[in-house]
Amino acid sequence: MSHPVSRRSALRLLGGAATVAAAATGTLTAPAAALPRVRIGPPASPRVEALLTRLTLDEKIALLHGTADPHGLGQAGYLAGVPRLAIPPLRLADGPAGLRVKEHATALPAPVLLAATFDPELARAYGEVLGREGRALGQDVVLAPMVNLIRTPYAGRNFETFSEDPLLSADLVAEEVRGIQSQGLIATVKHFALNNQEENRTSIDVRIAEQPLHEMELRGFEAAVTAGVGAVMGAYNKVNGVYACENKPLLSDILRDGWGFDGWVMTDWFAAHSTVASLTAGLDMEMPSGPYLGGALKKAVGDGSVPEALVDRSVRRVLGVMERFSLLAAEAPARPARDPQAGADAALKIAKAGATLLRNQAATLPLTGAAARSIAVIGPTGKLPFIGGGGSAHVVPDRAQSPLDAIRAHAGKDADVTYTMGEDLYGKPLPGTSAGADFEGQRVAAGVTFTYDGTLAVTEPDEWTFTIHYSGERPKVVLDTTELFPPAPGLGELFGGGLVGTAPDGLEARRSIPLRLTAGPHRLTVTAKGGGKGQLFRLRRSTGATRAADVAEAVRAARAAQSVVLFAYEDATEGADRTGLALPGHQNELIDAVATANPRTAVVLNTSSSTTMPWLARTGAVLQMYYPGQEGAEATAAVLFGECDPGGRLTQTFPASDDRHPVAKEPRRYPGVNGTQEYSEGIHLGYRWYDAEGVTPLFPFGHGLSYTTFAYSGLTVRPDGDGLSVGFTVRNTGSRTGVTVAQVYLGPSPDLHLDQAPRALAGYRRLELEAGAVERVTVRVSARSLSSWDPARHGWVLGTGTREVSVGVSAREQRLVGRGQVPSGAAAPRP
Secondary structure (H helix, E strand, O other), X not given: OOOEOOOOOOOOHHHHHHHHHHHHHOOOOOOOOOOOOOOOOOOOOHHHHHHHHHOOHHHHHHOOEOOOOOOOOOOOEEEOOEHHHOEOOXXXXXXXXXXXXXXOEOOOOOHHHHHOOOOHHHHHHHHHHHHHHHHHOOOOEEEOOEOOOOOOOOOOOHHXXXXXXXXXXXXXXXXXXXXXXXXXXXXXXXXXXXXXXOOOOOOOEEEOOHHHHHHHHHHHHHHHHHOOOOEEEEOOOEEOOEEHHHOHHHHHHHHHHHOOOOOEEEEOOOOOOOOHHHHHHOOOEEXXXXXXXXXXXXXXXXXXXXXXXXHHHHHHHHHHHHXXXXXXXXXXXXXXXXXXXXXXXXXXXXXXXXXXXXXXXOOOOOOXXXXXXXXXXXXXXXXXXXXXXXXXXXXXXXXXXXXXXXXXXXXXXXXXXXXXXXXXXXXXXXXXEHHHOOOOOEEEOOOOEEEEEEEEEEOOOEEXXXXXXXXXXXXXXXXXXXXXXXXXXXXXXXXXXXOOOOOHHHOOEEEEEEXXXXXXXXXXXXXXXXXXXXXXXXXXXXXXXXXXXXXXXXXHHHHHOOEEEEEEEOOOEOOOOOOOOOOOOOHHHHHHHHHHHOOOEEEEEEOOOOOOOOOHHHOOEEEEOOOOOOOHHHHHHXXXXXXXXXXXXXXXXXXXXXXXXXXXXXXXXXXXXXOEEEOOOOOOOOHHHHHHHOOOOOEOOOOOEOOOOEEEEEEEEEEEOOEEEEEEEEEEOOOOOEEEEEEEEEOOOOOOOOOOOOOEEEEEEEEEEOOOOEEXXXXXXXXXXXXXXXXOOOEEEEOOEEEEEEEEOOOOOEEEEEEEEEOOOOOOOOO
16 A cells, blocks of 8 residues: 655646656657746845845846856856945856866865765765865855766766765765855755766757656755755756756756755756746756856847746845855855865875775785785876866866875885886887887977878787877877877867876876777878967877787786786766776786786776776785775775775676676667667666666675674664664674674565565665674664655655565675564655
8 A cells, every 4th residue: 555645736747647658668758848837936035135126137147147257267167246236256166076176176086986985974074175175265156066876887977976876875965065065165966867978968868757767866966955955057968858957847846846945056068958948947047158048038038038027036046045155245254274184184084985895805905914015016007196087077186196105105115016007008109100200209389380291110910009198289190091089079178087197298188099000101190289388299109019018017027026906997087978898998908917927916996987807706806996086095005905994885786797787788778869868777777777687796786895794683673753763783703993884775565556676775874893893783764765756646655564674785795684564654755
């Protein structure tokens, strides 16, 4: 028997029953377009209402779109204020992993590593760093956090968000928002909604039914609203046929009427598509400029297609948030001084806590005794600090230590720690160019154009990888008739990955391309412009022969050492999805060869998301560090040497192969067909899909190892108000202090005739226990976790009856299993 929360007949959400029925048949259609009746909403505070009466129409419109910052402080956006009325401007900065401005800032670990801590308190501390630094660096709004679920392992921004699980994402985003805003900075939760991939993100039409929309993707946004978030960023994509930034069911019916959001909604950058439809649907601000909510809006007000009261509604929202953050006060809040050390301390603590040990055979880790005194460090990111991903998440860090230096410091002066690159990041000099061209460091003066038209001699057929490093405009390089480094699609040219800037001589960009070449001469033409400041560029190559020599050198080093720490990496960035789940380049072959030579090989992964591991069985250990921020080297070394326990757990399932995951072999699910994408997996996202389909992953959601062992016992499940109280005992049965993350999973309700997951995360608790310590734990399962969204009622219904409750250390490893009774009289969650 189900219990409706609210019928809310006015909310025919996203096409209502017609959309759901279509979803069941696999043919999703958008609801017919219609101009909705607009409600202006309640008045704001007396101060805001007084300002509204004094603002001219031009001044009102200036508060609804971005413009160029006259001071050029390098933030993402700028909103001109109204000096005449002491309304200050607003500066907006990217900041999912630290403030992206031209100045130095704390480079925090990627949000996905934060999520791996399963610790809302650390999420709040993370937000506090963002909030304090944003204010100190002259910003008023931070475009963070990102809360879109990890739906596909290929998504280029998986490192920028939290999890495939809606409960965990919601808990963490809520605390990060509270942390940011506790420092006086306005947080912006993004991207509302369903921006779960980069491919075709500006045009893809996401078709989804009500139940998965509310149960999965929207839960994190709702939590942000409950936490008091000041702003919401609309997504690029369409949702059921309507662009998200002009989607009334999203912006008005759900966000405002359903959740009570009273802040403002802004577009993602260049994501507006209309004037009347956008403003009517609930959009308030266009960024970074105003082609639709600038002059076009003034014209629409003038010709009567937009009532000025609708403009007032959006201005009221913007000024209301500014007032809430004391930005309209006679004296603006004083900006704090930066505290780089506090930021660094938080970054280090979070990186350690999120370090996730995926495999550890024969006590490969931690490094102790003889194993700690003879170490071969291999891989480019073993020497070059890999801080973060590209795009909105790029931060200019205060500092960044080499992992090699950190390992040597922890190993001690008497240890023998060697280094070899293994996978050449830079390439070797070009051989056999005619006319004596120097591509090892070609300087091009300002205002000068360098040209080369000659030949490249290839002595035998081989696979070549050409790499160019450059400090100015990207040079044009053509081999025969192939342009080697054409402009990147989408935003790829604008947003570099995490290893940008790693070249010698301060070169800021790097591009590579593999190519199969035949023996003989090849025509090579190069054109490089010096621009206004001049530039330096370097063109190099790697071949099968040079790679074999590099691997052979790495194997020799591995055989000569007691232990190997091999760093593997993957660049990921906004603007592009991954093309596969394998490590890029020839890293798989390198790991396979090194681990075969020395089974005590610990692989450290600086990757953005799930990765396939064909070499896994030959390794001793695998440590997932994602993009660990500016303190990543110290955090990695501390975990490798056992100075702290690896406390992270996976927040996304790692598939065993490219063809065994929820969107594999399903182009309609990803990347979409003919511009349309169907979320036909429904609520079975991530680990729920693996359970429902009986597919074994490489590593399950929630997985992570400790350097000690834990025993679970004494499960009790009791009614607790409108939820359940789950109790159990955890004992550290090992010989050292360690971390375990107890995860409570809930089975389906027998009384609900709705789609339900075989098992869903309903609660968790991160525990750090000393050796031999025992703790009795209570985890409360809320009414929301016990409920499902009923599309027939457009509301939440409680899943009553006897429910299986299990406690485990991952979605696939349940230590305790019991049952709990949810009475039919319990209260269901309100919408």
